[in-house]
Amino acid sequence: TDVEQGLAARYGVRSLPTVKLFRDGQVVDEFMGALPAGAVQEFLSVHVARESDTLREQALAAHAEGQGETAVALLREALAQDPENPRVPLDLAGVLGDLSRFAEAEEVLRGLPANRQLDPDVTTMQSRLALAR
Known part of the structure; x- marks a missing residue:
């Protein structure tokens, strides 16, 4: 947040880690704080297109x-x-x-x-x- 203060302010990042998922230039989901690998995979699986x-x-x-x-x-x-x-x-x-x-x-x-x-x-x-x- 110190290096990219403008970007952090634009997207409301107040703490690290903050993860924001973008689709077509818009934030569609996000989470704050560290998560275990399985939780991150589950977070992503909701948004990744499947057959x-x-x-x-x-x-x-x-x-x-x-x-x-x-x-x-x-x-x-x-x-x-x-x-x-x-x-x-x-x-x-x-x-x-x-x-x-x-x-x-x-x-x-x-x-x-x-x-x-x-x-x-x-x-x-x-x-x-x-x-x-």
């Missing part, structure tokens, strides 16, 4: 067009292809919830690893499903 994301995009487009069952099938295929993609289970739970298949949606979320159970996106989805019931 299964193509199926996700197709599924979300199908869902937006009212083709919920097609979306579910594509998301299940994406999950089978890449069970480590952190975005797929949330999308699948969301589509299942929109189809009023709440038990299946909750089962998908329960299948997540323990370290993901407290993730804000997961708890938000759990709340959304609980309210929709």
